[in-house]
Amino acid sequence: MAITVRPTASGVAPTPGSDSSQRNEYGQPTFTVTIDGRTMQAYEGQTLLSVAEENGILDIPNLCNDDKLEPTSACRMCLVEIEGFDRPAPSCNTAATPGMVVRTKSDRLTHIRRTNLEMILSDHNAYCQPPCQIGCPTHIDIPGYLELIAQGQNREAARLVKEVLPFPYILGLTCPAPCQEVCRRGLVEEEIAICRMHGFAAEQCIEDPPTPWPQEAPTGKKVAIVGAGPAGLTAAYYLALKGHYCKVFDMMPQPGGMLRYGIPEYRLPKNMMDRELESVWKLGVDAQYNVKLGVDFTIDDLFNEGFDAVFLAIGCWTSNELGLPGEDNPGVVNAITYLMDKTQGLPVPVDDTREVVVLGGGFTTFDCTRTSLRLGAKVHTVYRRGRQEMTATFEEVEDGQSEGTDLQLFASASSLKINDKGELTGIEFQRMKLGEPDSSGRRRPVPIEGSEYVIECDTVIPAYGQKCDRSVLPDEYWTKRTTIETDPYNFMTKRKGVFAAGDAVLGAATIIQGIGQAKLAARAIDAYLRGEDMAAVSKRIEAEEAKPDLFDIVPYKPVEPKVKMPMLPYEERKRNFRLIELGYTPEQAKREAGRCLQCACPAAGQCDLQKHSIEYGLTDNRFHDGEPTDYHDYEFDMSHSFILRDPNKCINCTQCVRVCHDVIGPNCYGMFGKGFDTIVSTPFNVSLHATDCVSCGACVQVCPTGSLMMAERELVRWDFALDRCIFCGDCVEVCPHGALGETPNFELSFYNRFGEDINMPMQDVARAPSFLVRQRVPRKQGDAMEEPNPLVRPLPARRIRE
Amino acid sequence: MQQTQQTQHAPTPLLQAMGLTGEGKASAVPFTLDDYRRQGGYDALRRALRELSPTQVIEEIRTSGLRGRGGAGYPTGDKLALVASGRSTMRYLICNAYDADARSLISATLLEQNPHLALEGLALASYAAGVSEAFLYVRSARTEAAASAQKAVADALEANLIGRNIMGTAFSLAVTVVGVDRSFMGGEESTLIEIIKGRPMKAQQRPPYPAMQGLYDQPTAVQNVETLANLPAIISHGAGAFRQSGSRATTGTKLLTVIGPGGAQLIEIPFGASVRQALQQAGIDANENNARGVVVGGMEGGVLPLSALDTPFDFDPLAQADAMVGSGMIEVLPVDACMVRWAMERSDYLSEETCGKCVPCRVGVKRIAGTLQGLVSSLGQPDDLKLLEEFSHYVPDGSLCGYGVHAIHPVVSAMRYFGDDFAAHLAGKCPTGTCQPVRAHRFNTKHVL
C-alpha cells in the first residue's frame, strides 16, 4: 500500500523518501508526522505522546499514563487534536500513522484539561498543604496541634506551637489571626478557632510550660537585645535555647512592650502574660530596665561591653499626629500615653463626664474607644474609610459597637472647634466617598463637597497609628519611612552583627508579624554567631519562606458549627477591665479542634495532580456547597504494614490496577462500581492485607497522587556475605522491586524508584561489606558496618516526573 | 427527506420474518428451526457457502448499503471488509443482542421469535469476514430470549448449520452464547469485549477499533443482532431488493420500540420515515392534548417537540436535531412533563450508568445532573445555563467512549426546544406545576482562600 503524506502546515511537499520502506535501527517501519507544525519521525505503533516527548514537546499533561503500562486513557489530560478526527484523542493511546497532523495546544484542549482537573478536584476529599500554616507568619503546624488537642494532648500541642512561637497564650488573646482568614473549613461553614485553640493549649500548662526542645549547651556567645516587646523576647527565647547568653535592655520599667503598655487589661490580663513570659527568664535570659538606647547607651557601648551581636526590637512608640491647627489643646489626648497611663494605673484625662471622639481604624483606635467606654465616657469612633479597610479585627469593631460606641465611617476630621476660653468644644468632619481606583488599584477616599458636620465633644484622641522614634539611632539605620533598614530575610542591618525586627522594621504592625521576623532573625543571629556567610543565610531563609502555590479543592464534610468562645456579657463589661474572653472548656476545645479538616497530604510536592492543578491555575471550583451525594468521603485503609491507602485522593487512573495485574501479577486492585461511585479498590474493599499483595510497592510508585503511600518504616541493614555469594543472580530474579539489577556485571541497583539509579559493579560490591535490603526481619551476621555506604541511605521522596 | 416512503404500505420484512404481523402484535408462535427452514431459512447461507466467495458476500452487503443498527450506523460491509483484511489468522465476531436500554424490545423479540434469522446472519457475516469463532452476546436477565438463543445454537449445531465444516464446506464456525447482565454499559462494544475477557466493565479507547484490534487484540466484528438479521434477505434477494426501502443515506428498515400511554410495542419503519409516521404506525396520534414531546433514541436520546415530529428517522437528521437512532426507541412524554425535570432524571440515570472510567463522563455528567437538580429545585441562576451549555461540549469532547458523547442529548435537546421551561424554573416556578425540590443546596463557585 502506498502511503501518502499530507503536506505539512509549512507547505512542505511530501517527500518521496517517507514511505513504509524506511525503517529505524530496530527494524520498525518509520514515517513522518506533523506535531504543532513540526515534522517528526515516528515508528509504527508509537504513541503520539511518545513521539511528542522524544521531540521535546514535554508539556502534554498526563495523569494515567506510565511507560511500563498499557495505556488506558482514563484521565483525558493528554488529549490532542488530530486532523480528520471529529473529537480530540488521547495522545497516550493513539498510534501515530503516516502523515498525521496533530496539535497539542489549543483553547479547546486547555479548556478540557482544566475542566478535567476541576472535575477531579470537585470530588477529592483532601488537601495538599494547610493554608492556615502558610497564612500564619510563624508557620505553626496548625493541623498538627489541632489534632493533638482533639486527642486531649494539650501539653504536646503547646510544645509543638512553641517550636515556632514562644507565646501561644498571649497570641491566643491578641492575634488578628491571619491564619483563620484562609482556613479551608470556612469553605464548609466557618473557619476553625485556630487562634483561641493555641491559647487554650498554652493555658492548660501555663504554670509548667514545655520547651520545644532541650536547651543547648552554652556557646559562650553574648547577644544584646534592645526592647523587651514580643519581638525582642522571641529572639531571646530562641537564642537562649540555642545556648547563647542573652541580655535584654528596655527603657520601660517592665517587660512586654506594647503588650503591657498598649493592650488593655480586658484583652490581655497582665498577670497571665507575665506567667507566659516567665519561660524566657527561665532559660537564663537577663534583663535591665529603665535604660534607653540613644540616651543611656549606644550600640557601640554594647559591642564594647563584649556582646557579639545586637538585636534591635524597639517598636513604634510615637503616635502619628492629627495634623490640624489646635492640636496642642489639652482636649487632644495622645493615644499611646493614654493607654500606657491607664495600664499603669496612672490618672487619665477621661471619665464619665466626658464626651470623646476617637479617630482611626486600628488596634489603638479600638483600645482607646473601649477603654474610654469602660471609664464611663460617651464615645464616638470615626474613620475616614470603610469597615473593610480597618486593620482592627472584625470582632473588635463589633465589640466596640456593642459596648456602646457610635461608629461613623467615611468621615474625615477637617478642623477642631475651640471656644474663646480655649476649650475644645467639638470637631468638624467632612463626609468621604471612595474615589476611582488609582494606579495601585486602591480606591482612596475623596471628600464630598459641602458635607461638613460637627460632633460636639471635649476630648479628641487621634489614634492613627504609631511610628518609630528616629532620634535613638543614627540616620544610616533608617529608611525613608522611618523604619530600621535590614536585609529582608536575615534581618541584619547595614552594620555587621546588628539585627532588627518587629514594629521597628515593619512600621506599626502586628505582634505575630513581629514574632515571625524575630524567629527568623534569631536563626540568622545564631548562624552569624557560628560564622556563616550571611548572604547564604539570607538565600536559605528566602527559599524556606517562599509561599507555595495553592489551588482550590472542594472540601467535603458534614456541616458542624464552630464552637463559639464563651464571652463576658456586654452588660458586665461596664466600668471594669475584666478579661472578656472566658475560655474554652476542655470538651469544647476538643470538639472545635476536631473540626479541622487536616489539610495536609504527605504527597504534596511529589503529586502529579497537584503539579498540573497549579500549572492550569485551578484557583476556583464551581462545585462547592453541594449535597452529600455530590461527594465521596471514603475510609482509609491503614491496615497494611507497608502501604497506606486513602481512596479520597484516588483519581481512578488505574495505574495501580495495571501495574499489579500486568507487571507484578498478584492482581490486588480493580476498578469497582459504576457511574459516579466508581472507585479503584481491592475486591470487596477488603484490607490490602487480605489480598495477594507481595508488598512490592509498585502501586505506590505509579500512583500519581497521595492515594497510595509507603508507610514510614524502619530500614534494616543486611550484611552481605561476600565470601559465600557465588554471583548466581537468583536474588536479582526474585526481587519484585527490581532493587537488584543485572547488567554485564552482577550489580546492585536502586532501579529508578527512588531517584537516579545507583549501580555498583562487582568490584565495588566486593568492597562493600554490607548493604541495604528492605526486609521485615533483620538477620544479623557479625558487626554491622557503620561506614557510610552509597546504598545505605534513607529513602528520599519520589521526585515529580520531569 | 424526499425519499420518505409511505409507511402505511411500507414493507416490514423483519417483523414478517419473525412471524409478527405488520400491525406489530407479538402474538405469533416462535419459529423453530424447521419453521424457519420451511420458509427458506439458511438458503442464503447455503448459497453463500456454495456459490459466493467471502469477498462477493462483502460486496453484496456493501452494495445493499446496510448500516449498523447498534447506533453508530457504520456501513456493515466496510466493517466486515476491515476485519477480513486484518493481519491475523484469528478473527472474532460478536453479535450484540444485549439491548443496553432494558426497555427495548428489539433484541429480545428477535431472539425469542426467530433466533435462526440472527444466527444465519451471524454465520453469513462470519463467513464474509473470515471469522471462525463467534459470540452471541445476550442479556441473561431476558431469560426467554437467552434460552431461545441457546436452543437455536444447539439446534443449528445439530443440523450442521454452524460448527465444523458447515454444510460440508470448508467453513467452520464455533458459536458461544454469552449471557451477561451488567447494566447499561454492558452493551457498549469495547466494554462488552472486556466483559467477555473477564476484565472490569470499563470502556476502552478507540482507535484502534475492534475491527482492527478487538477481542484478545484480534480483528473483531461487533455487529448488532438486528444488523445481522438483515443479512439473509440481502444474500437471498439481492442488494437491490434491500435498497428498495429506506432513505438515500440509510437503506432498509428499522425495528423500533415505541413507548406510549398504552405501553411498549415493537414496530418497523423504513429509514427516513418521519417520527410522526412511526408514532402513527404504533397507533399514536401525538398532539398538544396528550403529549409534550417525544424522546427519540432511548435513555441517551434527545427530546423533540411536537413541532419537530416530521424529522426523518435517520442517522444524520436525528443527530442534527440533538436526538439519535440510539437504541431504536421512541417515547411519548405526557402533557404535564416538565422538561427540566425530565432532563434531570435522565442525567441522574446516566450519571449512575456510566462505566466511570474517564473523568469527563464520570464526574461531568454528575455535575450536569446536580446543576439540573438545582434548577428543578428552583435554586437555579442564569449562570447555570451557561455551565450546561459549556458542559454539553466539554463532556462529549473529553469523554472516552460514545456514552459520554451522547450523555448530553437529554439536557441539550431540552434546552434547545424547551427553553421556556428553564426560564420558568429560573424564575422560581415549574412550568407544569409538577416539580418538587430535589435538593436544598445549589452548587456555588468558591475561590482558593
Ligand SMILES: Cc1cc2nc3c(=O)[nH]c(=O)nc-3n(C[C@H](O)[C@H](O)[C@H](O)COP(=O)(O)OP(=O)(O)OC[C@H]3O[C@@H](n4cnc5c(N)ncnc54)[C@H](O)[C@@H]3O)c2cc1C
Ligand atoms: C494599643 C495597641 C493595641 C494593639 N493590639 C494588638 C493586637 O491586638 N494584636 C496584634 O497582633 N497587635 C496589636 N498591636 C500591635 C502590636 O502591639 C505590635 O505590633 C507589637 O507589640 C510589636 O512588637 P515589638 O516587639 O516589635 O515592639 P513593642 O511591643 O513596641 O516593643 C518595643 C519595646 O522596646 C522598648 N523600647 C523602645 N524604644 C527603646 C529604646 N530607645 N531603648 C530601649 N528600649 C526601647 C519599649 O519599651 C518596648 O518594650 C497593638 C498595638 C497597640 C499600640
Ligand code: SF4
Ligand atoms: S493527593 Fe495530591 S492533590 Fe491530593 S491532597 Fe495530596 S498532594 Fe494534594
Ligand code: SF4
Ligand atoms: S481546616 Fe485545619 S488544616 Fe485546614 S486550613 Fe483550617 S485549620 Fe488549617
Ligand code: SF4
Ligand atoms: S499566631 Fe496568629 S496567625 Fe499564627 S496561628 Fe496563632 S492566631 Fe494564627
Ligand code: SF4
Ligand atoms: S490509587 Fe490507583 S487508581 Fe487511584 S490514583 Fe493511585 S494509582 Fe491511580
Ligand code: FES
Ligand atoms: S488519558 Fe492519556 S494520560 Fe490519561
